[in-house]
Amino acid sequence: MSEIRPRFVSIEGLGQIHEERLDGFVQACRRRDVAFDREKDTVLFSDIASIQSAKVAAAAKGANVLICVNDIVGTVVLTELDRLGISVPNEIAVTGFDDSPVRRLSRPLLTTVSMPVEELARYAATRLQAEIIENEAPAALLRVVGHLVQGESTL
Numbered sequence: 001m002s003e004i005r006p007r008f009v010s011i012e013g014l015g016q017i018h019e020e021r022l023d024g025f026v027q028a029c030r031r032r033d034v035a036f037d038r039e040k041d042t043v044l045f046s047d048i049a050s051i052q053s054a055k056v057a058a059a060a061k062g063a064n065v066l067i068c069v070n071d072i073v074g075t076v077v078l079t080e081l082d083r084l085g086i087s088v089p090n091e092i093a094v095t096g097f098d099d100s101p102v103r104r105l106s107r108p109l110l111t112t113v114s115m116p117v118e119e120l121a122r123y124a125a126t127r128l129q130a131e132i133i134e135n136e137a138p139a140a141l142l143r144v145v146g147h148l149v150q151g152e153s154t155l
Contacts, residue, residue, distance in 0.1 A: 003064075004032075004034045004064065004065055005035075005062060005063045005064045005065065006025075006029070006034065006036055006041060006063060006064075006065040006066070006067055007041050007042070007043050007059055007060070007063040007065070007066050007067070008021075008022055008025055008036075008041060008042045008043065008067050008069070009043045009045070009059060009066050009067065009068045009069065009073055009074075009077060010022070010042065010043070010044055010045070010068075010069035010073065011044065011045045011046070011047055011048060011050075011051075011069065011073060012044060012045070012046050012047065013047070014069060014070075017069070017070075018069055020143075021069055021097060022038070022042065022069075025067055026038055041063075043059040045073075048072060048073070048076055051073065051076045051077060051080060052080060053080045053083050053084050056077055056080040056081060056084065057084050057086075060081065060084075060086065060092055063092065064091075064092055064093065065092065065093045065094075065095075066092060066093070066094045066095070067095050068094065068095060068096045068097065069097060070096060070097050070098050070100065071096035071097065071098045071099065071100035071102055071103040071110060071112050072096075072100065072102055073096065074094055074095065074096030074097075074103065074106070074110045074112070074153075075096070075102050075103055075105060075106040075110055077094055078094055078106045078107070078108070078110060078153060079106075081094070082107070088108055088153050089108070089152070089153055089154050089155045093111075093153060093154040093155060094110065094111070094153040094154070095110070095111045095112065095113070095153065095154060096110045096111070096112040096113075097112060097113045097146075098112065098113070098114075098115065099112045099113070099114035099115070099149050100112070103151070106151075106153070108151065108152030108153050109151035109152045109153065110151045110153050111148070111149065111150055111151035111152070111153045111154040112148075112149045112151065113146040113147065113148060113149070114146055114147055114148075114149050115144060115146045116144050116145075116146070119144060120142070120144060123142050127139050
């Protein structure tokens with residue numbers, strides 16, 4: 001894959017999760033000098049059921065990478081690309097996010113980003129104790145670094 005031509009694929013109703021992941025992706029594109037227009041290159045479906053072949057074909061047109069907001073969206077996108085006869089990862093690469101068990105159902109196996117769930121759980125428990133028992137003010141948003149879990153949907 002020479003020039004990277006990405007699309008960010010998400011669904012409505014994810015709120016802050018959608019925004020944080022899209023912001024992170026936009027920042028990564030800037031750091032790597034990858035052209036990405038937040039308005040034009042973001043594909044937003046109304047819900048999982050609306051991710052259908054014709055709409056996926058339109059989303060994929062002109063792109064060679066689909067960055068999906070989570071593994072459920074990524075798995076459905078892979079299914080629709082297969083129905084369209086679009087070869088993953090040869091014609092287009094697809095990634096997910098969350099390292100969800102659902103990704104293990106995808107063919108090819110979805111590449112994803114895994115988050116440090118134990119670290120997040122410890123932080124949440126500590127913050128709950130501080131806010132409920134010690135009456136502390138809510139803390140700022142915690143951002144953590146995920147790690148790539150290579151699947152078969154990217155080269």
